[in-house]
Amino acid sequence: MKLLKPLVASLLLGLATPALAAPALSVEFELPLIDSGEAHRPFVAVWVEQAGKPVHSLALWMDDNEWEVDLRRWWRKAGRYGDQKLDAVTSATRGAGSYQLNWDGRTASGQPLAAGKYLLVLEAVREDGNRSLLKQPFNLGGEAQRFSLPAGQEIGPVTLIVGASK
Numbered sequence: 001m002k003l004l005k006p007l008v009a010s011l012l013l014g015l016a017t018p019a020l021a022a023p024a025l026s027v028e029f030e031l032p033l034i035d036s037g038e039a040h041r042p043f044v045a046v047w048v049e050q051a052g053k054p055v056h057s058l059a060l061w062m063d064d065n066e067w068e069v070d071l072r073r074w075w076r077k078a079g080r081y082g083d084q085k086l087d088a089v090t091s092a093t094r095g096a097g098s099y100q101l102n103w104d105g106r107t108a109s110g111q112p113l114a115a116g117k118y119l120l121v122l123e124a125v126r127e128d129g130n131r132s133l134l135k136q137p138f139n140l141g142g143e144a145q146r147f148s149l150p151a152g153q154e155i156g157p158v159t160l161i162v163g164a165s166k
Contacts, residue, residue, distance in 0.1 A: 024105030024140060024163070027058065029122065030156025033096035034129065041095055042126040042154045045071045048103070049119045056108060058101045061094055071123050073133055105140060115141025124154035138162045 031042060044061040047054050062071075106112050122134045132152025138145055144163030151157045 023102035025103045025120070025138070026161040027101045027103075027120065027122070027158065028098065028161075029158040030098050030151075031094060031096050031124070032151070032154070032156045034126070038128065040127040040129065042124040042129065043071055044094070044122070044124045044155075046101055046120070046122050049121060050113075050116065055113060055118070056103065056106070058103050071125055073121065073123050113140060115139070120160055122149075122155055122158060124152070126154055130154050134158055136160050 025048070027046060031044070041063075042061075043063070044059060045057065046059040047057040049055060060071075116139070118138055118140050120136045120138060123132065125131045130153035132154040134149050134152055134155055136147050136149055136158075138147065138160065140162065142163075145161070147160040147162075149158040149160070
């Protein structure tokens with residue numbers, strides 16, 4: 001009982017578990033419902049670049065690796081070189097709906113990125129459909145920022161939040 005009281009007191013004071021850090025970057029976006037013809041789910045890639053080079057992939061949603069070249073910019077920047085760790089962010093395509101991706105500001109190997117100028121890129125392409133490529137520059141490690149990007153044909157409106165503010 002003597003050991004239990006300090007533990008309970010530290011839990012109540014929030015000392016036993018550290019607070020979770022806010023993500024360095026949060027991306028909220030929609031995949032619109034395409035209600036015409038034979039609409040397939042889109043292939044989607046979301047990644048961060050610095051000076052034209054990919055530094056971290058947040059998501060890669062596709063059905064088959066054979067078609068990853070259809071994500072043209074992602075393929076040219078990151079896919080064909082195979083030097084990014086993609087297993088953790090690769091999954092099947094997703095249906096219409098709202099999605100949120102959070103990133104802690106670290107590379108896939110866990111190294112924190114330096115403060116500076118970066119570019120968020122979202123690319124979506126649909127078989128027998130259209131293509132969307134949305135880009136937003138942002139500063140990592142500075143004041144909190146919020147950006148709204150208009151919808152493309154294959155990606156709905158995008159909200160990018162950098163830093164801790166929502």
